[in-house]
Amino acid sequence: MADLPAAAIKAFEKKLDDRVNLSFERDIQPMFRDNPDIQHMKARGLDLSDYNQVSQYRAIGGALDIFRRVESGNMPKDGPRWTMHMVYTFGLWIKLGLKP
């Protein structure tokens, strides 16, 4: 039932590819608010705008720890809680290989 033009299917596939090719710069970093997330956490030694810090598997402050905290609502401390979409995007970014 190929009733869609090939170009339309191609365009849709490109859109899906963009959805799953998550990158830190385009999809993850913008989820952290400059203030207070980045500013407050930088003062505590974790730079959420720095790919090299966020992409580590460190027990404290690494990607898995950040995921755990935003999923549980422990961070950001002042709220509001991340939406499920944001949490899943972050988790999928980890699963897809922590791309810059």
Ligand code: HEM
């Ligand atoms: C993953 C490791 C993290 C650690 C160990 C951590 C730890 C802390 C600690 C100790 C504080 C001091 C406030 C308190 O606990 O009473 C704090 C504040 C804060 N954190 Fe985090 N945090 C982490 C991740 C994050 C993330 C991922 C975000 C944002 C998405 C975030 C956003 C904030 C904000 C906005 C504050 C300031 C709240 C305020 O003073 O109004 N933190 N964090």
